[in-house]
Amino acid sequence: MNAALEPTPANTAPFDVEAIRADFPILHQEINGKPLAYLDNAASSQHPRVVIDSMSNYYERDHANVHRGVHTLSQRATDAFEAARENVRRFINARSTKEIIFVRGTTEAINLVAASFARPGIKPGDEILISWLEHHANIVPWQLLAEQTGAVLKVIPITPEGEVDFSAFEQLIGPRTRLLALAHVSNALGTIVPVEQFIAVARKHGVPVLLDGAQAIPHSRIDVQALGCDFYCFSGHKLCGPTGIGVLYGREAILDAMPPWQGGGDMILSVSFKGTTYNQLPWKFEAGTPDIAGVIGLGTAIQYLESIGMDRIAAYEHTLLEYATARLTTIPGLRIIGTAPRKAAVVSFALEGIHPHDIGTILDVEGVAIRTGHHCAMPVMEFYGVPATARASFAFYNTRAEVDRLTDALVKARDYLT
Amino acid sequence: MDLKDLYRDVIVDHNRKPRNFGPMLSPDAHADGHNPLCGDRLTIYVSLDGDTVKEAKFEGSGCAISVASASLLTEAVKGKSVAEVDKLYGEVHELLTRRDTVAAPGLGKLAALSGVHEFPARVKCASLCWHTLNAALHPPQAAVLAPTSTE
Structure with a gap:
């Protein structure tokens, strides 16, 4: 276990x-x-034995569905699953496990924010601000949103050295900016973006900030409270964890106000044809049976990294x-x-x-x-x-x-x- | 696995000095090819004399296998009828995917591509120009003319 x-x-x-x-x-x-x-390793990192063992032990001894059985195995699986969520919370210093949503990876985390946070209420001409450094996962969801809603995607240029142009950013952010979505570290070049500076400016404009942390989290200590971002997205498999699992961190107040993304089992408290009551955070955003072994593997990978x-x-x-x-x-x-x-x-x-x-x-x-x-x-x-x-x-x-x-x-x- | 099997002298030479490289002003047929995986892009131009390929040229950028294969192609198809080119297309495809273990006798210098099958990730590099030539000689009828892609 x-x-x-x-x-x-x-x-x-x-x-x-x-x-x-x-x-x-x-x-x-x-x-x-x-x-x-x-x-x-920027494409995918490898796994220490403890991660592989944690997943095979789970399959050999503890597997059952989570959050729904009174029998021992279901309880073990649920305990291990939720323990991993606490590992993630501690690892990025989130305030609460309510702020840790398990998703398939960074890509799904960004798509979730695009669909459930940005899309409701966005108007034609509203702007999403990204940088020229972004991975396609932090470009295409916003292009889709723009196509569907008439919003506009604005792109902060980069310098020949591969840095995001801060003064251009100060010019581009404005009253129509609805979200700043930035890579924390560039996957193609390795640039560490000084996101704290960008977040400070975004705060002044009242603009929420999403960070694509897929390439940052394997290389440095991440503290989402110190960063002050509203969303932080990352993938397990860049972090010595398994593929197919990732995390969306979101500030609790923002996640609370967002409508659910996918509907299904686990994300509800009660369902009737008169109306459905959604589950609390974080489960409101986790419809369907999750990747339980993946979550357990990720939790173990985090413990392993912390031990180093x-x-x-x-x-x-x-x-x-x-x-x-x-x-x-x-x-x-x-x-x-x-x-x-x-x-x-x-x-x-x-x-x-x-x-x-x-x-x-x-x-x-x-x-x-x-x-x-x-x-x-x-x-x-x-x-x-x-x-x-x-x-x-x-x-x-x-x-x-x-x-x-x-x-x-x-x-x-x-x-x-x- | 030996690099010499892939980068034979003929391949290295045709990559360094591609033959028939450059645009053709008024080709009788041409097509664009693209391999999104590695960013290879090329255009094949053909001038025809009746049913015979008078000249073939190519331009674009790509890896050594892609450039050398296109260069070898332009030499190989010159003077051949469209039917003969179609036959050659089939033989090259067999060579690259190794359904046939012996290079067909008519392949000539193209037999230098026989090591490519040992490097499955590179087969598409070598075949891109051939798919593109095929698209130039047999354009899809009344279809949207999208670039040929090996991905």
């Missing part, structure tokens, strides 16, 4: 990456005869980023795309004369897994005038030796194709 709920005391031991790697079964394999160097410590993770990853940036810039013809002064451990790059797709294949033969393509951020690619980039993204279980292997494989790619 997943009942160990107490916050883990701060870990002050030296960062032992080899011990951490031993926790991740998938890392210990060969790809094409070479040890796997998994550098595609998010501050230590952030510090270690920062040293990896600095090392990778220094190593990669030694390769002739390599251009790093996205050079903001504050970045998460993501390096997007182009290699002169070689298409990213070829880089991806050559690196894979060397056992080095990176992402190549548009990273679901085609406007960012358009901004830099490239069809795609190659992107190495690091987690706390990556090593300097893996950065060296990335560098060597890129030199090999260059020798091969130019």
Whole structure:
């Protein structure tokens, strides 16, 4: 059972990456005869044994439906499910578990806010403000909303370094702005957006703020109260948790005022043909049988990360980023795309004369897994005038030796194709 | 898996120096191809003499496999009848997906693509130009002319 709920005391031991790697079964394999160097963590991170075990233990011993049975298994499943919600609350420092809605992922969280928060009451000409950095998941839901309601999508430009242009933002926010929806960290470039500054301005204008935290939450300590955002969205699978589960944090007063999103079981207190009474928060937004094992896996992943410590993770990853940036810039013809002064451990790059797709294949033969393509951020690619980039993204279980292997494989790619 | 199987000398050479690269002013047939996965885009132009391909050209951008495959295509189809091109299209498709284990004898330099099947993620890179050529020579009748896509 997943009942160990107490916050883990701060870990002050030296960062032992080899011990951490031993926790991740998938890392210990060969790809094409070479040890796997998994550098595609911004797409999806890997799972420590405790996460995998928590889910299989649940299936082997505790599975039943949640919130509806008096029998022992249903009670165990419900306890584990709601315990994981408390883990999430503590992890992001929300005031209450009522503010933690389980969804399929960041994409579903944003779509929920678009449908249930933004859409009711929006008028033609009202504005949704996003930035040029956004992942498609924080663009397309707003485009759909705009098409359906006559609202207008406004886009804050970015600088050549890949930062969101703050002075342009101050010009764009105004009396018609209904929501500011921003990436906390850019998935394509790694830019850490100084969202606190943007939120302060939005507050002055009375504009609510949604943060897409999918790429921020694996790399740093998130405190939604300190940030002061109204919504924070993230996915389990970028956080050493399973796919198919994610979280929408919303301020309780706002969630309370929102109509339910999907209707069905679990989100109701009583149903009759005369009328239906909706359930309380958070269940009002969780129609249908949820991904119980996914929630339990996510709760365990959070405990695992807390046992290492998010501050230590952030510090270690920062040293990896600095090392990778220094190593990669030694390769002739390599251009790093996205050079903001504050970045998460993501390096997007182009290699002169070689298409990213070829880089991806050559690196894979060397056992080095990176992402190549548009990273679901085609406007960012358009901004830099490239069809795609190659992107190495690091987690706390990556090593300097893996950065060296990335560098060597890129030199090999260059020798091969130019 | 050996990189040499994919990036054979012929492929590397045609990527570095693509043949018949550039626009054609008044083509008898042309079509656009797009692979959204990797952003590859190309246009194939064909000039015809009756039923025979007089010249084929291409332009666009893409990975080494996509550029080399298009370059090889423009050489391979020159002087062939549309029916012969259709046959070649089938043979290249077989080669890339390896339904046939031996390269057809008429493939010539195109046999350099025979290593692609070992890299399933790259088959679409090599086949994009062929699908695009097929769309140029056999445009869908009275249909909306969307770009050919291998995704």
